[in-house]
Amino acid sequence: xxxxxxxxxxxxxxFSFKILAQDGAARRxxxxxxxxxxxTPAFMPVGTAATVKAMFPDQVRQAGADIILGNTYHLMLRxxxxxxxxxxxxxxxxxxxxxxxxxxxxxxxxxxxxxxxxDEKSVTFRSHLDGAMFExxxxxxxxxQNLLGADIVMQLDECIRLPxxxxxxxxxxxxxxxxxxxxxxAFEGAAPGRAxxxxxxxxxVPMLRNISARELVQxxxxxxxxxxxxxxxxxxxxxxxxxxxxxxLPSDKPRYLMGVGxxxxxxxxxxxxxDMFDCVxxxxxxxxxxxxxxxxxxxxxxxxxxxxxxxxxxxxACPASRDYSRAYLHHLVKANEILGAMLLTWANIAYYQExxxxxxxxxxxxxxxxxxxxxxxxxxxxxR
Amino acid sequence: xxxxxxxxxxxxxxFSFKILAQDGAARRxxxxxxxxxxxTPAFMPVGTAATVKAMFPDQVRQAGADIILGNTYHLMLRxxxxxxxxxxxxxxxxxxxxxxxxxxxxxxxxxxxxxxxxDEKSVTFRSHLDGAMFExxxxxxxxxQNLLGADIVMQLDECIRLPxxxxxxxxxxxxxxxxxxxxxxAFEGAAPGRAxxxxxxxxxVPMLRNISARELVQxxxxxxxxxxxxxxxxxxxxxxxxxxxxxxLPSDKPRYLMGVGxxxxxxxxxxxxxDMFDCVxxxxxxxxxxxxxxxxxxxxxxxxxxxxxxxxxxxxACPASRDYSRAYLHHLVKANEILGAMLLTWANIAYYQExxxxxxxxxxxxxxxxxxxxxxxxxxxxxR
Numbered sequence: 230x231x232x233x234x235x236x237x238x239x240x241x242x243x244f245s246f247k248i249l250a251q252d253g254a255a256r257r258x259x260x261x262x263x264x265x266x267x268x269t270p271a272f273m274p275v276g277t278a279a280t281v282k283a284m285f286p287d288q289v290r291q292a293g294a295d296i297i298l299g300n301t302y303h304l305m306l307r308x309x310x311x312x313x314x315x316x317x318x319x320x321x322x323x324x325x326x327x328x329x330x331x332x333x334x335x336x337x338x339x340x341x342x343x344x345x346x347x348d349e350k351s352v353t354f355r356s357h358l359d360g361a362m363f364e365x366x367x368x369x370x371x372x373x374q375n376l377l378g379a380d381i382v383m384q385l386d387e388c389i390r391l392p393x394x395x396x397x398x399x400x401x402x403x404x405x406x407x408x409x410x411x412x413x414x415a416f417e418g419a420a421p422g423r424a425x426x427x428x429x430x431x432x433x434v435p436m437l438r439n440i441s442a443r444e445l446v447q448x449x450x451x452x453x454x455x456x457x458x459x460x461x462x463x464x465x466x467x468x469x470x471x472x473x474x475x476x477x478l479p480s481d482k483p484r485y486l487m488g489v490g491x492x493x494x495x496x497x498x499x500x501x502x503x504d505m506f507d508c509v510x511x512x513x514x515x516x517x518x519x520x521x522x523x524x525x526x527x528x529x530x531x532x533x534x535x536x537x538x539x540x541x542x543x544x545x546a547c548p549a550s551r552d553y554s555r556a557y558l559h560h561l562v563k564a565n566e567i568l569g570a571m572l573l574t575w576a577n578i579a580y581y582q583e584x585x586x587x588x589x590x591x592x593x594x595x596x597x598x599x600x601x602x603x604x605x606x607x608x609x610x611x612x613r
Numbered sequence: 614x615x616x617x618x619x620x621x622x623x624x625x626x627x628f629s630f631k632i633l634a635q636d637g638a639a640r641r642x643x644x645x646x647x648x649x650x651x652x653t654p655a656f657m658p659v660g661t662a663a664t665v666k667a668m669f670p671d672q673v674r675q676a677g678a679d680i681i682l683g684n685t686y687h688l689m690l691r692x693x694x695x696x697x698x699x700x701x702x703x704x705x706x707x708x709x710x711x712x713x714x715x716x717x718x719x720x721x722x723x724x725x726x727x728x729x730x731x732d733e734k735s736v737t738f739r740s741h742l743d744g745a746m747f748e749x750x751x752x753x754x755x756x757x758q759n760l761l762g763a764d765i766v767m768q769l770d771e772c773i774r775l776p777x778x779x780x781x782x783x784x785x786x787x788x789x790x791x792x793x794x795x796x797x798x799a800f801e802g803a804a805p806g807r808a809x810x811x812x813x814x815x816x817x818v819p820m821l822r823n824i825s826a827r828e829l830v831q832x833x834x835x836x837x838x839x840x841x842x843x844x845x846x847x848x849x850x851x852x853x854x855x856x857x858x859x860x861x862l863p864s865d866k867p868r869y870l871m872g873v874g875x876x877x878x879x880x881x882x883x884x885x886x887x888d889m890f891d892c893v894x895x896x897x898x899x900x901x902x903x904x905x906x907x908x909x910x911x912x913x914x915x916x917x918x919x920x921x922x923x924x925x926x927x928x929x930a931c932p933a934s935r936d937y938s939r940a941y942l943h944h945l946v947k948a949n950e951i952l953g954a955m956l957l958t959w960a961n962i963a964y965y966q967e968x969x970x971x972x973x974x975x976x977x978x979x980x981x982x983x984x985x986x987x988x989x990x991x992x993x994x995x996x997r
Contacts, residue, residue, distance in 0.1 A: 280950050308943075556706070557663070
């Protein structure tokens with residue numbers, strides 16, 4: 230009976246990915262989820278603590294975001310996954326009815342918590358908020374993400390600090406593979422339409438990346454992420470590692486470069502076949518007086534803006550970039566006004582989404598190379 | 614020639630006030646300015662530093678505000694009145710094309726700056742931002758407000774701290790009267806359509822209030838403010854002082870109670886014939902986890918909201934009050950998220966504007982007394 234209802238059929242269609250156009254290694258694609266489509270290449274604004282900081286959900290949507298990212302680590306500490314589940318899930322809690330990807334917490338456990346103890350079973354750590362002890366296992370990371378109601382769920386991995394000795398990189402990579410296997414098993418009962426992504430680790434060692442990718446593909450995931458990059462290595466090392474990893478990833482699954490990045494990193498990674506990105510840069514920069522524009526970065530703290538009646542970009546579709554003078558933005562920043570963070574975050578998220586839309590159109594038109602060259606030239610126009 | 618153009622005629626109509634309905638001492642009126650109508654009784658959100666804190670200008674408008682207040686003291690220090698004038702005036706600078714009233718700076722000089730020296734000529738003070746010396750005279754206060762482009766300009770007055778000896782209250786009141794005279798002279802060349810209000814002082818001494826009001830009315834202003842109240846005195850003392858002052862104020866000019874206040878203060882003052890209000894309470898409370906609602910104040914810091922799926926007010930027209938659970942607002946407040954301040958400020962400004970709209974309708978319908986009783990009863994419904 231249930232199988233014949235149209236609603237159930239719709240849900241059952243679940244998660245899928247199709248490539249609509251290719252241009253070199255770059256792909257213009259579409260991910261389908263029960264909560265809506267995700268146009269790729271996609272940039273996911275980061276909604277750490279159940280909010281894309283300093284933005285209303287409808288602004289995030291109108292800026293062009295199809296999907297946002299939520300942080301398992303932050304949400305498990307506060308307000309708690311069980312609480313969010315009891316309140317109807319993360320989508321309802323934060324007023325974002327569209328797709329959400331949640332990370333597994335591995336990265337934040339490394340970067341934020343203290344007194345970590347990692348063993349085969351799990352990672353035990355102290356909350357950076359109140360010192361309370363928490364345990365995160367691959368199974369619990371899946372459970373939390375299912376409680377939150379994430380549309381795309383990430384396996385728990387171990388993210389080590391780089392640089393690190395190669396044997397340490399390999400140890401963490403192999404542990405992450407065993408955790409991938411356990412994550413996959415734990416995910417088996419998840420609601421239909423939800424997807425689990427594996428995470429390739431292996432630092433900047435090509436052979437380790439190859440092994441990690443190959444074994445994950447053998448397990449079979451709905452998508453593959455590249456973790457552990459953009460942690461301070463030069464861009465060329467990051468891009469070489471991406472290229473190496475790509476050799477082992479199937480072309481019919483989405484590829485997600487975690488935590489990246491600057492607009493130029495995104496463009497370069499798209500040129501190498503990446504489909505998904507997330508990064509705190511546009512939101513964090515927006516709270517620190519830095520605007521991303523078509524013509525490069527603008528530091529609104531700089532006194533040279535104090536009398537400038539021009540907006541950030543008079544041709545932008547985003548009111549924050551188009552309708553407020555640099556003089557006003559400078560004033561808000563100097564006066565430490567919340568509206569400064571609101572306007573600059575909005576402008577940055579809108580710019581990132583505009584960039585992704587332009588990238589998607591360039592791929593579809595087979596002119597990504599020209600687009601990339603023009604775009605990089607434009608980024609140098611704004612005075613430093 | 615110029616006088617015959619319709620645009621000029623429109624400008625020339627300038628500032629006017631008409632009373633549309635009366636209910637006891639309360640008045641439902643309308644102020645006309647070249648930048649638009651102000652429905653009275655009116656509440657003016659405070660836009661201290663050229664921003665109603667944590668709100669976009671279009672939210673302030675959509676919440677129902679016809680006019681906002683700007684602070685001469687803050688704007689003269691940063692970014693500077695001459696700079697704002699060169700950028701096209703305060704309306705353009707902050708993206709608010711509707712009426713703006715600016716205060717004269719007198720109150721903030723008293724409450725924020727250090728090393729004040731007041732003499733007949735002016736007040737000299739150190740900026741609370743960087744210690745720079747500034748001088749503010751009645752003439753300079755008018756000049757600054759004209760540079761900002763304010764639609765309603767306030768005379769400079771001396772605001773003393775209460776309690777104070779009666780002879781000190783009288784001295785400051787008489788100085789404020791002489792400054793009113795000078796303000797009026799300085800305002801003579803102002804652009805057509807702009808209005809100057811005098812400010813009644815005299816502490817809580819009925820006779821001093823009477824003298825102050827009577828002498829201001831003799832000079833003749835477009836409107837009359839009551840300053841120096843809501844500085845810690847009991848509500849009944851404030852209301853008695855208002856009643857006393859009202860005896861001397863003409864009924865055909867708007868009456869503005871400065872810096873007031875709690876919703877109940879506003880309601881009580883409207884019942885005594887006040888037409889205009891401003892206060893930082895709804896915006897400041899919004900940044901400190903406190904929501905004003907039809908059913909009273911809600912402290913979102915309180916742990917009892919942590920699991921509450923209900924919004925602040927499911928029947929509110931404001932999305933911030935209607936569409937987000939108390940659990941979510943509590944979480945945002947606990948996590949110190951900017952969105953918490955954004956949503957609660959929005960909810961509070963919307964509630965204040967809804968209250969003013971309801972007050973206006975009640976006066977028009979001749980049922981203010983019943984409305985006030987019902988409203989006060991409702992304010993006690995929210996658990997403390």
